[in-house]
Amino acid sequence: MNIVCVGGGPAGLYFGLLMKKRHPGYTVTVVERNRASDTFGWGVVFSDQTLGNLAAADEPSARAILQSFNHWDDIDVHFKGRSVSSGGHGFCGIARKRLLNILQERGAELGVRLEFEHEVRDDAELARDYGADLVVACDGVNSAVRNRHAAVYEPEVEQRQCRFVWLGTRKKFDAFTFAFEETEFGWFQAHAYQYDGETSTFIIETLDATWRAAGLDAMEQGEALAFCERLFARYLDGQGLMANAAHLRGSGMWIRFPRIACRQWVHWTEAGGRRVPVVLMGDAAHTAHFSIGSGTKLALEDAIELARCLEDPAASLPVALEAYEAARRMEVLKLQSAARNSMEWFENVQRYTAMEAEQFAYSLLTRSQRLSHENLRLRDPAYVGDFERWFAERAARQAGVAPAPQPAPPMFTPYKVRDVLLKNRVIVSPMAQYSAVDGTVGDFHLAHLGARALGGAALVMAEMTCVSADARITPGCPGLYAPEHTAAWKRIVDFVHAGSDAKIGIQLGHAGAKGSTRPMWDGIDLPLEEGNWPLVAASPRQYLEGVSQVAREATLDDLERIKAGFVRATQAAAEAGFDWLELHCAHGYLLSSFISPLTNQRVDAYGGSLENRCRYPLEVFAAIRAAWPAGLPISVRLSAHDWVEGGITPDDAVTIARLFKAAGADMIDCSSGQVSKEEKPVYGRMFQAPFADRIRNEAGIPTIAVGSIYEADHVNGIVSAGRADLCAVARPHLANPAWTLNEAARIGYTGAAWPRQYRAGKQQLERNLERERQLQAAGAGLSPQQLAARLLEG
Numbered sequence: 001m002n003i004v005c006v007g008g009g010p011a012g013l014y015f016g017l018l019m020k021k022r023h024p025g026y027t028v029t030v031v032e033r034n035r036a037s038d039t040f041g042w043g044v045v046f047s048d049q050t051l052g053n054l055a056a057a058d059e060p061s062a063r064a065i066l067q068s069f070n071h072w073d074d075i076d077v078h079f080k081g082r083s084v085s086s087g088g089h090g091f092c093g094i095a096r097k098r099l100l101n102i103l104q105e106r107g108a109e110l111g112v113r114l115e116f117e118h119e120v121r122d123d124a125e126l127a128r129d130y131g132a133d134l135v136v137a138c139d140g141v142n143s144a145v146r147n148r149h150a151a152v153y154e155p156e157v158e159q160r161q162c163r164f165v166w167l168g169t170r171k172k173f174d175a176f177t178f179a180f181e182e183t184e185f186g187w188f189q190a191h192a193y194q195y196d197g198e199t200s201t202f203i204i205e206t207l208d209a210t211w212r213a214a215g216l217d218a219m220e221q222g223e224a225l226a227f228c229e230r231l232f233a234r235y236l237d238g239q240g241l242m243a244n245a246a247h248l249r250g251s252g253m254w255i256r257f258p259r260i261a262c263r264q265w266v267h268w269t270e271a272g273g274r275r276v277p278v279v280l281m282g283d284a285a286h287t288a289h290f291s292i293g294s295g296t297k298l299a300l301e302d303a304i305e306l307a308r309c310l311e312d313p314a315a316s317l318p319v320a321l322e323a324y325e326a327a328r329r330m331e332v333l334k335l336q337s338a339a340r341n342s343m344e345w346f347e348n349v350q351r352y353t354a355m356e357a358e359q360f361a362y363s364l365l366t367r368s369q370r371l372s373h374e375n376l377r378l379r380d381p382a383y384v385g386d387f388e389r390w391f392a393e394r395a396a397r398q399a400g401v402a403p404a405p406q407p408a409p410p411m412f413t414p415y416k417v418r419d420v421l422l423k424n425r426v427i428v429s430p431m432a433q434y435s436a437v438d439g440t441v442g443d444f445h446l447a448h449l450g451a452r453a454l455g456g457a458a459l460v461m462a463e464m465t466c467v468s469a470d471a472r473i474t475p476g477c478p479g480l481y482a483p484e485h486t487a488a489w490k491r492i493v494d495f496v497h498a499g500s501d502a503k504i505g506i507q508l509g510h511a512g513a514k515g516s517t518r519p520m521w522d523g524i525d526l527p528l529e530e531g532n533w534p535l536v537a538a539s540p541r542q543y544l545e546g547v548s549q550v551a552r553e554a555t556l557d558d559l560e561r562i563k564a565g566f567v568r569a570t571q572a573a574a575e576a577g578f579d580w581l582e583l584h585c586a587h588g589y590l591l592s593s594f595i596s597p598l599t600n601q602r603v604d605a606y607g608g609s610l611e612n613r614c615r616y617p618l619e620v621f622a623a624i625r626a627a628w629p630a631g632l633p634i635s636v637r638l639s640a641h642d643w644v645e646g647g648i649t650p651d652d653a654v655t656i657a658r659l660f661k662a663a664g665a666d667m668i669d670c671s672s673g674q675v676s677k678e679e680k681p682v683y684g685r686m687f688q689a690p691f692a693d694r695i696r697n698e699a700g701i702p703t704i705a706v707g708s709i710y711e712a713d714h715v716n717g718i719v720s721a722g723r724a725d726l727c728a729v730a731r732p733h734l735a736n737p738a739w740t741l742n743e744a745a746r747i748g749y750t751g752a753a754w755p756r757q758y759r760a761g762k763q764q765l766e767r768n769l770e771r772e773r774q775l776q777a778a779g780a781g782l783s784p785q786q787l788a789a790r791l792l793e794g
Helices: 010-022 048-057 059-068 096-110 123-130 144-148 208-213 221-231 295-309 317-347 357-365 373-379 381-399 443-453 483-499 556-576 590-595 615-627 650-663 689-699 712-720 731-735 739-746 756-779 784-793
Strands: 002-006 027-031 043-047 070-072 075-079 082-086 091-095 113-115 134-137 155-169 176-183 186-194 200-207 255-262 266-271 274-280 415-417 420-422 426-428 459-466 503-509 580-585 634-639 667-671 703-705 726-729
Touching (some): 002 010, 002 123, 010 027, 010 096, 010 134, 010 295, 048 059, 048 091, 048 295, 059 091, 059 096, 075 357, 091 186, 123 134, 123 266, 134 144, 155 208, 155 221, 155 317, 186 208, 200 208, 255 317, 266 317, 274 317, 357 381, 373 381, 373 712, 381 415, 426 443, 443 459, 459 483, 483 503, 483 556, 503 556, 556 580, 556 615, 580 590, 580 615, 590 615, 590 634, 615 634, 634 650, 650 667, 650 689, 667 689, 712 726, 726 731, 739 756
Parallel strands (some): 002 027, 002 134, 027 113, 075 176, 134 274, 426 459
Antiparallel strands (some): 043 091, 075 082, 155 200, 176 186, 186 200, 266 274, 415 420
């Protein structure tokens, strides 16, 4: 096979040497537009795991790279005059030029042809001139090949919000350093790390608006460097900052990060009567923000995978390329997702600047959601121990209780809302059970909610309970509109209070256009076969087009009647003894239908602007707040994202939360979707936690996070980072009523209080899980990090 790589960066060089190593008889050529000695950037960073992957792919080049690395384990975060350090992270820095030289030398040793100062203007012409069977386009973020065939590759290029400049300094940093400085123009941040015995990379980043406000867009290079040296003088110890692109004017030094993702990675070109594939690799195909140091990692791992897919000379080239793209696309998507989280954190530093340094640093460390609480503990037990002590003391002060002798993990710290003290941060989420009879709950609900109250959660929320018969979703939904409903609920509330130390809350709602349907197991959202009742909504609406009933637009008289129903239900909830009330303004139900522009086309005072669309839900909230005991909390569940173009966005959700905060809401329960069947949600672990994060830290109101939270690690990470104050867990509680107690045992926390009747089970569970941990530790194989460490030692 004859292979030509366009671009002599890490991707092209590494792929070339791997192919030549596996197939010495192949002709492999790397063509590069610049000279061999040219490079841009200062140092690059790899994790220990990446080093292990390199060692497995080509041991000689890996050894040379390892011997040139500056290795560190610590991350230092400097914020508001404070410094927080965390260890065990296992990173290495190497000069970009040194990395390229190693790969050039190894490639030449194996017989790879290296051609420099060769500008590729036409990939078809290149393939024809070289007689190539395969062209690999690894010509970087501004790939000429990708741009030339954009109609085939279908790249999505998104210019992000920050400007950054890649500088160097003779100041040697002992740790990977993040430094944050506030100016009159806004916040600037530096990412700094040493990569050889003399030099460190020093990347400075700030919002484009801040960059312009500071006048950096008009500064010459020397002036811009002087500005940055003054700004970060406390970290530079008298050393200057250096640019390695002297020809660039000051504004040209600063670039905006382009997030790139291509729908297709392979293009077939006509070259001398043959069809030759041109496959993208590295930054030409995808980018990952530098804040997780993974652009070069992705490029090298692309090279490893493509070489592996081409291992068998008899294999069909189209099949091999398809396998390469399929294998790498998922890994790239996962890393790009983490990189987006990290990138957006730095774009929104202002959001977190009200935090104390301890929590700010924790939020930074876990920003990508790849690094969890327990993973941090494995890396640096002392850091996590200190953080948990700080968090526990802070939580005790907030709750007005004495600190525990031994600090609990953040998940198990107390939290107080008005006069209600919650023993930990876990809520059993409201989950529809469709098992009431004419609105009356019975033994099933007593067993269901009672079991979960005994299972360790601090607050057990009853499912959406309807304020009138025609407000129900299904005939099996519970209500609070008749005296027998109140009595039935009181029986359950009394059991929870007498038999457990949990609190119990109720969620009040009105189904609106999503009412008069069958129970979920008989066909979710399908209308009843008989016995339907009329529906109302903010505007005329049919939830399932051509299937659902059409709800009529609620009149002003309807709105007064419904509001009075919410007040009666609130008074009944107080009579039943509930500790907590939640107003359901999400998921396309009646109050949600007023808020979303997808479902509200009214022309009166309740339609139009966002403030007008929120008017009726706020009137209902004000009415129930007045009817609910002053010492008890009310939360509001919102759909923070409709996941439909033209619907509610996370920006809107912050504004909505501010309106409810001003009206007296205590917390926002941050859900999303279920407003329109056209929604396209992006699912994943903790996928709705970013909504809680934004609302908490921008609107300044406590939040509840929901959505695919299923491990103690998730709860600990969300609460510790200040993304939310409480976490509502749904499906895991359906599978295991004692999920909270089980998770305590699973992470080795023995301080969770069990019902005395179940304490023998506590001891058995803790012993069994400890034994599992020991067996896993004993059976663990050699990790990539250990492999890299052994190579370095050897």
